[in-house]
Amino acid sequence: MDIANMEYNTTRNGLAMREYGRHVQKMIEHVLTIEDDDRRQANSHAVIELMGFLNPHLKNVEDFRHKLWDHLFLISDFKLEVKSPYPIPTREQLAERPKPLPYPKRYPKHSHLGKNLELIIRKALAEQDPEKRLGFSNAIAYYMKLAYNNWHKETVHDDAIQSELTGITQGQLQFSNTPSVKAFRPQESREQRNFGGKQRGKFQHRSGGGGNGNGNGNSNGNGNNNQRRNDNRGNSGGGGGNFKKKRY
Numbered sequence: 225m226d227i228a229n230m231e232y233n234t235t236r237n238g239l240a241m242r243e244y245g246r247h248v249q250k251m252i253e254h255v256l257t258i259e260d261d262d263r264r265q266a267n268s269h270a271v272i273e274l275m276g277f278l279n280p281h282l283k284n285v286e287d288f289r290h291k292l293w294d295h296l297f298l299i300s301d302f303k304l305e306v307k308s309p310y311p312i313p314t315r316e317q318l319a320e321r322p323k324p325l326p327y328p329k330r331y332p333k334h335s336h337l338g339k340n341l342e343l344i345i346r347k348a349l350a351e352q353d354p355e356k357r358l359g360f361s362n363a364i365a366y367y368m369k370l371a372y373n374n375w376h377k378e379t380v381h382d383d384a385i386q387s388e389l390t391g392i393t394q395g396q397l398q399f400s401n402t403p404s405v406k407a408f409r410p411q412e413s414r415e416q417r418n419f420g421g422k423q424r425g426k427f428q429h430r431s432g433g434g435g436n437g438n439g440n441g442n443s444n445g446n447g448n449n450n451q452r453r454n455d456n457r458g459n460s461g462g463g464g465g466n467f468k469k470k471r472y
Contacts, residue, residue, distance in 0.1 A: 240299040244275060252299050268306045272296060334392065337371060349396055361399040365389060 258264040275292050282288040290310045302315050330339040348360030365385050372380045
């Protein structure tokens with residue numbers, strides 16, 4: 225082995241895109257040295273196919289072949305002169321930075337209700353149809369009750385909601401106390417109620433038998449089980465007794 229001809233990473237140029245590896249970069253560098261246009265074009269297509277094979281996750285990306293061609297020109301330092309089916313990127317486009325997105329500055333007057341409710345109130349005030357205006361008012365009142373319950377964990381009276389709504393709209397919106405406007409209360413589902421009934425019945429069944437420590441351990445069917453359990457443990461007395469054996 226000739227140590228003088230060994231190649232180390234310290235003597236190599238930097239990788240433009242590490243996900244493609246050193247061999248793909250060397251192939252692109254070789255394509256740059258090809259003088260024949262047709263042969264250079266054919267080799268460029270071959271490199272594109274290899275790049276797509278090495279990165280199959282790009283196939284799920286929209287216009288993945290467009291990305292491969294852009295990466296090809298990027299790795300070649302934009303020196304490759306071939307025909308591309310897509311617009312050839314430039315170094316300036318690569319260095320270009322997107323414009324910062326403006327952050328929405330919203331300062332709601334009633335922060336506990338949010339900015340969106342103020343937008344709905346404006347639409348309600350601009351509505352001329354009485355039925356739609358009342359529907360807006362009912363929806364606004366329902367949301368206000370829901371927000372109050374989420375923050376305070378308790379119900380709120382309609383007068384308090386109407387008072388706050390009057391203060392916000394200067395008395396221009398009135399809501400009707402319909403079932404859809406009533407405060408939101410999470411109800412137990414049928415499965416939860418059945419499960420709770422079984423649990424309560426089970427606890428009552430256990431507490432009903434076995435006596436109460438006065439020797440009435442056989443008052444019902446569970447007293448026998450408790451008496452047998454106490455006998456196996458070596459206890460004496462009624463179903464409720466739990467005296468330990470005296471050790472000698």
